[in-house]
Amino acid sequence: MADLTINLAGIKAPNPFWLASAPPTNTGYQVQRAFEAGWGGAVWKTLGEPIINTSSRFAAVHFNGQRVAGFNNIELITDRPLEVNLKEIYETKKRFPNHAVVASLMVEPKREKWHEIVKRVEDVGVDGLELNFGCPHGMAERGMGAASGQQPDLVEKQTMWAKEAAKTPVIVKLTPNITDITVTARHAVMGGADAISMINTINSLAGVDIHSWNTIPHVGGKGAHGGYCGPAVKPIALNMVAECARHPEIGVPISGIGGISTWQDAVEFMLMGASGVQICTAAMHHGFRIVEEMIDGLNNYLDEKGIESVMELVGKSVQRYSNWGDLDLNYKVVARINTDTCINCNKCHIACEDTSHQCIDMLTGASGNYLEVREEDCVGCNLCSIVCPVDGAIEMVEIASDLNPMSWNDRQRTLARLNAGQTEMEVV
C-alpha cells in the first residue's frame, strides 16, 4: 500500500482526493459523510454574503447514451448564513482533525471585507483558504467571482488583502474564462498566493429544447449562461494546469480541478503538476462512495509501478509539455493495421479517405477483405487509430529517421544564421 498522503502548500490530507467547493460541500453533514466515505479533504461551498439561488439550476450534456458527459450550473455561492457554516466547519474539523478543510471565500473587492472574512474562518480552525475568483455567473454581476478573476490586477490585489490577514495557506482559484490563465496565475503569485487551483467552470449554455425553444436549463422560460464542468472539460483544465506548472514565474503548488472522475484522471493531473485534485461533478453523479474506487485504483497503480508515495507523481510529465515550436519535425510515426484484430468496420478507411490523407487501402486477399496503410503516404496524424473501435487494432509505429531531430525553432535559427534578414517569428 503506497503512501497516499499529500501536502499542498502546507495543507496535509490523507489522500489527494478533495471535494471541490460546490453543492457536495454545502453543509457539515455532507462534508462529514464525505470524510467517512474516504475523501481526503473538502473545500467548503464558497462563503460570503448569502445569496438567493434560482430554482432549476443544473443541466447536463449526455453523450450517446452515457449520462453526464458535461455538467452545467447557474448556482451561486452558499445560500446559508455565515455563522451556520462556521459552526459546522468547526464541528467537522473537530471530528476529522486529519482531513483537510479549506474555506472557499468570495467577498466584494474591498480590503476590510477580505480581512474580516479571513479572520472569521480561521478562527474556527480551517486548514487553508481558497479565494474564489472564478464563479462565472451571478456573482460576476456583483463585481465578484469571474469579474474580478478576469482582471489580473484585481486578482493580485485581493490575494494580497487576504494574505495580509491569513495565517493559513491561501489558494487562489482561477477562472478558465480568460485568454491566458498563466497571466492571472502569475498575478495571484505576485499577490502572495501559496497555491493556485483550477479550473472553475467554463461559460456555457447546456442546450436549447428544440420543441419548446426554451434554454436548458431555464428559469420560468428564461435562461442565462452557466458554468460548465464534468468529464468534457478535463482536457481544458489539464492544459491550464500544465501551462501553469511549467511556467517559470508561477512555481507554486497547484490543486487540479475539472472533469476528474476516475483515479486515472487524478494521476494525469498530478503528473502534469497538480499536488492534489478537487472533484465536484463525479461526486454529484455517483455520490461520495465513488472515492473508494478512486483510492483503490490509485493505490493499485502506485503499487504496480513500485511508487511509494503519491507525491512522487507530482510534475513528472511537466518537462515533457513544451511549445509547438520545440517539437521535432523529423520525428515520424505511421499507422499500422493489425489485420488479426481488425474487425473490418472500415471506419479508418473512410476517415482517412474523406478527411485526412487518402492512404488506407481497402484490399481483397485470399481470406477476404482487409485494410492496409500505404506508409509512404501516411502523415502520422493518428485519426485512423482514434476512430478505430478496437483497442490496439491500429498501432502508430515510429519510423526511424536518418535525420537529426530538428524543431521549427531550430530550423528558424539555422535559417536566420544562414540568411540574415529572415523575419519569420518564433512559434511559442
Added chain:
Amino acid sequence: MEQRIPLRSLAPELLARNFAEAEPGLTPKAAVEESNRCLYCYDAPCIKACPTGINIPSFIKRIATSNLKGAATAIMDANPVGASCSRVCPTEILCEGACVLNDASEPIMIGKLQRYATDWAIQNGRPLFKAGTPNGRKVAIVGGGPAGLSAARELARDGFAVTIYEAKPLAGGLDTHGIVSFRLPQSVSLWEVEQVEKLGVTIRTGVKVGTDVPVSDLMDNFDAVVLAAGMGYVPPLGIEGEFLDGVYDAIQLVEGTKSDELPILALSGARVAVIGAGNTAIDAATCSVRLGAENVKIVYRRTKDEMTAYDFEYEFAKQEGVEFSWLTAPSRIIGDENGKVMHLECVRMQLTEPGADGRRTPVPIEGSEFLMPVDAIVTAIGQKRRTGLIEMFGLAHNRGVVQIDTATHVTSNPKVYAAGDIVFGAGQGEAMVVSAAEQGKRCAHAIREHFASAADDESGPEQVAI
C-alpha cells in the same frame, strides 16, 4: 434381438474439445462497454441478490477504470470462490435478475464481468489477500469444497491456524469434481484452492474424517470444527435392475470426466436415459452428449414446470440436443443375457389436482408401461446425505440435514459449526456454490466473534487498564 454396436470413447482430441469451457469470456472491448453500461446504483439490488453480497457496482466500476486487481479483490473478498461462481451461479435468479436494467433495457452481464476480473487475477497469479497475525487458535474443517474453503479463507485472514481435511486427492469439492468442465474448468476451482493454501491453510487431501482420522482427533486437538462435507453420490432408485452394467451415478459420471485417474465412460454412439430433472441431471445429460452419446433423454415423472433445473440449464440442454420425456417414470431396468442394460421400462404419468402444498402429484396411468431401448442409464435423482459422519460427530440432524442456528451456523455441539450442502434441505437453504461460500464465511465470522468475546471475558479489569 436388435443389433448393438460396441460403445467406444471419443478420440482424446475430440474429448478435449468437447470438455473445454463452452462459454467464451468477454473480450477487453466487450468488458469495457459492458462495465460502462452499469449505472453504479446506490443500495444496489444486485448486491442484495448475491448471497455473498459482492459489491457489484464497485467491482464493475473498477473494471471500467482499468483497475482489474481492485475488481478481482472486491469479488474475492466477499466470495472466496468468486471465480467459480462467475461461471456456475444462476445469475438470472440472483444478481442479474435483480439488475434495475431488466425492464429498462438489458441487465448487466454481471457473471461475465465477474469472470473477466477473476480471469485476470488467475492469469496475473499474485495473491490478493494476506493471512492475519496468528491468534493461537486452531480450527479443523471437514471438507474442502466451496463451504470449507470459504470458511478456511476467512479464518486464515483472521489469524486462525486452519487445517482442512479433504477425502479426495484434490480439494475444491463439487467445483473440482462435480460440475462439468465445459461449464467450470477444474483449473479455476484449483486456483481458488491455491489462494486458500497461500494463506497458510493446511489442506490434508486424501484424508477422510471418520475413516482415516477419528472424529475425536479433531474434537480434541482443535478449538473449533467446521463440518462442510457436502452430500454424497446419487441414492438408489429403488427399482429392479439398477445394479446392472451400464447404470451410472450422475456425479460419478461427471467426476470421471474431470479426473485423470478415473476412466472416461465409453458412451460414443450410445442411447442414454438420464433419470431426474435437477441441475445434476442436466449436467449428466450434457456430459453424455459431449462424451459422444447419439441420443440423450431426460426422463422425468413430472413436467417442465416442476423440474428443479434452472431455465438457462434447460435451454442449454435443449441446445445440446438433449430430449425430454416428461410425465415418464422409470419402473424397471432390463438387462441382456450378459447383465448389460438394454431397456428402461417406463410408465406414463399424469398430474393430480394441486394438493395442500400446491404441488401436483404425478400418478401412473395404468397399463401405459413401455420399453425405452437404451445403452446406458444415468441416475440423477439427488444426493445422499452424510448421516454416518454427522452421527459420528453426535450432531442433531433432520434426516441427514445438520441442524444449525441459522445466524451463527453453530450445531448442537457448541464447538462444531456446519456449512454448505450438509445443512441444505428440509426447507433450509439452497444447494448452490454461492450459498455454500456464504455459509462458510458466516461460520468463520461466528468463530471469530465467539473467541473475541471469550477473550473479552478472560481479560480482567487490571489487564484492560494497561
